[in-house]
Amino acid sequence: MEVVDTPTPDTGARLPWTCPHQPLCPPAEAADHDAASIRVIHPEQGWVLLCNGVIRFDDTGELLPDGRAIPPQRDGSRASA
Ligand SMILES: [Zn+2]
Numbered sequence: 460m461e462v463v464d465t466p467t468p469d470t471g472a473r474l475p476w477t478c479p480h481q482p483l484c485p486p487a488e489a490a491d492h493d494a495a496s497i498r499v500i501h502p503e504q505g506w507v508l509l510c511n512g513v514i515r516f517d518d519t520g521e522l523l524p525d526g527r528a529i530p531p532q533r534d535g536s537r538a539s540a
Pocket residue numbers: 478479480483484495496510511
């Protein structure tokens with residue numbers, strides 16, 4: 460039997476969707492969470508919603524699904540969270 464829509468313990472319970480991508484997008488907790496696919500784009504408001512639930516703003520600041528905020532990285536490099 461093939462199970463195709465089982466949420467991962469990490470992210471599935473908190474998101475309104477299950478990541479449909481293969482390979483799965485990195486979870487919000489992962490260092491490379493920026494690599495997740497974009498699900499929703501609001502350019503007029505300056506933010507995008509990534510597949511893993513991370514909201515990324517135009518100034519590179521981020522808001523994680525658990526409520527943590529990551530400040531903008533002005534020099535273009537990101538500190539590891
Ligand atoms: Zn995904």
